Structures are given as structure tokens and as C-alpha cells.
Amino acid sequence: MVMGTAWRNLTIVRVRTDEGLEGAGEVRMVNHTRAVLGYLDHAIPTHVLGSDPFEIEALVRRMWRDDFERAGATVMSGIAAVEIACWDIVGRALGQPVHRLLGGAVRPRIKAYANGWYTVERTPEEFHAAARRVVERGYLALKLDPFGAGSYELAPDERRRALSLVEAVRDAIGPDAELLIEMHGRFTPAAAISIARDLEPFAPSWIEEPVPPDNLAALEKVSRRVSIPVATGERIHVRHEFRELLERQAADVIQPDVTTVGGILEARKIAAWAESHHVLVAPHNVGGPISTAAALQLAACTPNFKIQEHFNDFAEAHVKLAAPGNPEVVDGYFDVPAGPGLGVTLDEDVVRAHPMRDVHFDLFAEDWHFRQAERART
Numbered sequence: 001m002v003m004g005t006a007w008r009n010l011t012i013v014r015v016r017t018d019e020g021l022e023g024a025g026e027v028r029m030v031n032h033t034r035a036v037l038g039y040l041d042h043a044i045p046t047h048v049l050g051s052d053p054f055e056i057e058a059l060v061r062r063m064w065r066d067d068f069e070r071a072g073a074t075v076m077s078g079i080a081a082v083e084i085a086c087w088d089i090v091g092r093a094l095g096q097p098v099h100r101l102l103g104g105a106v107r108p109r110i111k112a113y114a115n116g117w118y119t120v121e122r123t124p125e126e127f128h129a130a131a132r133r134v135v136e137r138g139y140l141a142l143k144l145d146p147f148g149a150g151s152y153e154l155a156p157d158e159r160r161r162a163l164s165l166v167e168a169v170r171d172a173i174g175p176d177a178e179l180l181i182e183m184h185g186r187f188t189p190a191a192a193i194s195i196a197r198d199l200e201p202f203a204p205s206w207i208e209e210p211v212p213p214d215n216l217a218a219l220e221k222v223s224r225r226v227s228i229p230v231a232t233g234e235r236i237h238v239r240h241e242f243r244e245l246l247e248r249q250a251a252d253v254i255q256p257d258v259t260t261v262g263g264i265l266e267a268r269k270i271a272a273w274a275e276s277h278h279v280l281v282a283p284h285n286v287g288g289p290i291s292t293a294a295a296l297q298l299a300a301c302t303p304n305f306k307i308q309e310h311f312n313d314f315a316e317a318h319v320k321l322a323a324p325g326n327p328e329v330v331d332g333y334f335d336v337p338a339g340p341g342l343g344v345t346l347d348e349d350v351v352r353a354h355p356m357r358d359v360h361f362d363l364f365a366e367d368w369h370f371r372q373a374e375r376a377r378t
Contacts, residue, residue, distance in 0.1 A: 001348070002033060003288070004357035005316055007373035009033040010288040011077075012322075012351060013040070015085040017053060023088030024323065024346040025081035026290035027259040031360055032074060039078040043067075053086040054093075060262060076237040076262045083263025084294045084342070091341030098342060099300035102268055109333035110299045113141035113180060115286075116311040119370050122148060122161070124168035131172035134314075140332030141178035141307060143208070144169060149366050153191040163198055170202045178205045178307070181228075184363050185212040185235070189221045196226040206231040206253055220250040229253060234284035237261055242270050246277040253306055257284035258294045271302045280306040288312065289323035293342035296326065300336045308334065322350045 003010045011033055013025040029036045047062045063079045064071050071079075091098045099105055114134045120126035127144070134142050146165040148158060170179055181204045183192065192210035199207065206229045211218045213235040223230045229252035236242055237260050245251055254274050258267045271281045281304050285295045292312060299305045312319050313329065320326075325344035327335040337343040361373040 001351050002037070002356035003318075003322055003351045003354050004359070005319060005354070006357075007359055007361045007371040008286065009356050009359060010291075010319075010322075011036055011081060012288075012290065012346065013081040013085050014346060014348075015048075015053065015082065015089060017089060021053075021089050021092055022346075023053070023085035023090075023092065023341060024290050024344070025084035025086075025088070025259075025294075026287055026323075027077040027081045028287040028291065029074065029077050029260075033356065035074045036077050036081075039074050040081070043078055043082070048082055053089040056083060056086050056090075056263075056265060059083070059086065060266070064262065071238055071262075073235075073237045073260055076266075077260045080259045080261065080263040080266075083265065084258065084290065087264050087294075087297070088341040095340050097300075097337050097339060098264060098294075098297040099337070102264070102297070102301045105300040105336045106303050107300065107305070107336070109335060110296055110305075111141065111307045111333050112139065112310050112329045113143055113178060113307050114139045114314065115143045115182075115309055116314040116371060117142060118144050119314070122146075122165065122369070124164045127165045128168040128172045131169040135173050135177065137313060138329050138331055140176075141180065141205075142169070142173065143180035143182050143309070145182035145184055145363075145369065147183065147186055149364050149368065150186045151364055152186070152188050154195070159195065159198070162195075166199060166202050166204075175203075179203065180205050180208065180231075182208045183210045185209045186364075187211060189218045192222045193225045196222070196228050200227060204228055208232065208255070209234070216244055216248055216250055219245075220248050223250050223252070231255055231282060234260075239266055239270050239273070242273060246274060246279060249277065249279075251279065253280045253282050255282050255284040257286075258298055259287055259291050264294055264298055267298050268302065271298070271304060275304040280304050282306045283308060285309040286311055288319050289326055289344055290342065290346070293323070293326055293337065293344045296334055296337050297342065318350055318354050322347055322354075
């Protein structure tokens with residue numbers, strides 16, 4: 001089933017066993033929801049029906065290897081939706097949260113950062129006020145993309161405007177809260193390096209995806225020439241594609257998305273690989289409550305975890321209501337989930353009350369940050 005929102009469609013998979021246990025998975029495919037639905041139409045009868053939900057490795061191998069064609073964002077997202085649901089079933093069957101089946105928690109709390117909070121006019125005053133509201137809500141870290149519709153490079157006036165927004169946000173949150181800068185792969189290496197140097201006075205914890213994700217040599221060039229840590233990985237979808245990134249030491253933080261790299265176990269393998277290269281992990285999470293639940297299970301048991309992205313405190317109310325049960329952010333942190341499985345319960349009535357929408361979320365459009373992406377019907 002698909003639940004619609006103003007700027008994203010959330011694809012939700014419910015898996016039911018012959019013993020009556022159920023598990024839920026979720027993925028948000030950027031602008032390609034129908035593609036992942038098409039993949040699942042093939043994969044479910046071919047690879048999923050009749051499987052043992054405890055045999056997750058075998059299921060993922062069939063879905064990944066046995067179709068022969070190289071897997072990308074669509075296939076790995078479809079795999080993840082089913083894989084996450086299987087972990088939910090296993091945890092419920094055993095009465096344990098998923099992280100305890102992956103080695104157990106290594107931290108008492110999970111640090112969170114807010115995203116999607118700056119749906120206001122691009123003025124320092126509006127960004128300052130919005131950032132204050134984030135802090136007052138209990139967050140100790142937040143992320144923003146201040147660069148408007150920027151692409152390749154910024155005109156001088158746009159650069160000054162972006163820097164004024166960052167300055168306002170830093171002033172609003174104070175010197176101790178974490179400030180994370182998103183670049184959405186907008187820039188050339190030269191532009192990213194120059195902008196990063198301008199950002200240094202505001203002490204961001206990272207610059208994220210400073211260049212497009214399809215050229216690791218360009219990313220390495222940026223990483224070698226900036227003092228701010230570099231984060232990337234939300235648009236890398238297969239474990240093996242992280243190899244060169246890690247070997248080049250081209251990023252300080254990687255951001256695999258549990259819902260687009262094949263699921264919880266694949267993400268845990270990627271995190272372990274990163275740990276051997278002394279690289280931190282900050283799971284990308286632009287999904288709904290089931291995606292968040294899966295990310296929290298990963299965060300709980302990953303030694304080199306840094307911080308967890310969260311949108312849903314700044315989204316429509318029905319998003320969190322679709323699968324209640326996640327801990328709330330208090331004093332900057334989630335509690336480690338304690339309930340069996342993912343710890344959330346799917347409410348199909350809420351999902352079906354908000355059907356799929358015709359959205360196209362264009363990060364290179366003017367005013368994209370308002371996150372109102374539904375297309376007008378003609």
C-alpha cells in the first residue's frame with residue numbers, strides 16, 4: 001500500500017505468515033514510487049511467497065542475485081521493504097527488538113537531528129525563528145540546505161544569502177548544538193571547496209554530498225581540501241559501491257539508507273565495513289515511522305554510529321500515526337527501542353485514508369524547501 005504526503009509517497013509492505021504473525025516494511029523512493037511497485041509485482045510471487053521469514057539472507061540473495069541484472073535503487077528499495085518486514089516478524093516471534101538479534105545495543109540513547117523544519121521564507125529572520133522552534137522541541141542538532149535552487153556554483157548574491165541563513169541558524173541554536181549542512185550534490189568540486197571555507201566560522205559538523213554521487217574522484221578532491229568533515233552515501237544503493245568510497249577515504253561519515261540499500265542486515269554490513277576504515281555512520285532517513293523504526297534498530301547496535309536523521313516531527317500528523325510506537329526525541333535523543341520487532345504497529349486505516357499523491361519533488365526548483373510537491377491536475 002502507498003501513503004501519500006505533500007512531498008513524498010511512502011510505500012508500505014505488510015508481510016503475513018501462515019501462523020498469523022505480521023511484519024511491516026517501508027520505503028520512500030524519490031519520485032519513483034511506481035517503479036518500486038512494479039518491481040514488487042514481479043519479486044513477491046517469484047521470490048517471497050512461501051519463504052521462511054527467518055531465512056533473511058537466503059531471501060535477499062534470491063531477490064538480488066537470481067534476477068541476474070545489476071541491482072540499483074529500485075531493486076534494493078524493494079528488497080529492503082520486504083527484508084525489514086521479515087526482521088519485524090522475527091523479532092515479534094522471539095519477543096525481542098531487532099537490535100538484540102544483531103548483537104544488542106551499544107548505547108543507552110540514540111542522538112537525533114531534525115530535518116524538514118525550514119519550510120519558511122528564505123530570510124535570516126524566518127530561518128532563525130524556525131531553528132529556535134526546533135531547539136525548543138528538544139533537538140540538539142539540525143540540518144539544512146541553504147542553497148536554494150543552486151546548481152554547479154552560486155552567484156555572489158546567492159552565496160551571501162545562503163551564508164546569512166547559516167549564520168542566523170547558528171545564532172539561533174547556540175554554539176553547542178550540532179549544525180549540519182546539506183548540499184544535495186549541487187556543486188562542482190571547486191565551488192564546494194570554496195563554499196566550505198566560507199562555512200568554517202559556523203563550525204558545521206559536516207557538509208553533505210557536496211558534489212554529485214557518481215564521481216568519487218571529485219568527492220575525494222573536495223575531502224582532501226576542506227577542513228569540515230564530508231558526509232555522503234544516501235544515493236549509494238549497493239554494498240559493493242561503498243568499497244571504493246571507503247578505500248579512498250573520500251568521506252568521514254557515510255549515510256546508507258536502510259530502506260534503499262537492501263534492508264537492515266545489508267546496512268549493518270556496510271556499517272561494519274566503514275568501522276574498519278574508521279568512518280562514522282549516520283543513517284539517511286527520509287521515510288515515515290517504519291523507516292525510522294528500522295533506522296533506530298540499526299543505530300542501537302552499530303558501534304560507529306554518529307547521529308540519526310528524522311523528518312517526521314515536522315511533517316503532517318498522519319505520518320507518525322500510520323505506525324505509532326517509536327520513541328520521541330527528548331533532550332536531543334531517542335530512547336533505544338524496547339518493543340518486539342521494530343516496535344511499531346501499522347495502522348492500515350490511517351494509511352488508506354491518505355492515498356498516493358501525484359508528487360514530483362524537484363530539489364533544483366525554486367522554493368523546493370517548502371516541500372509542497374503535489375502537481376496540479378489538468
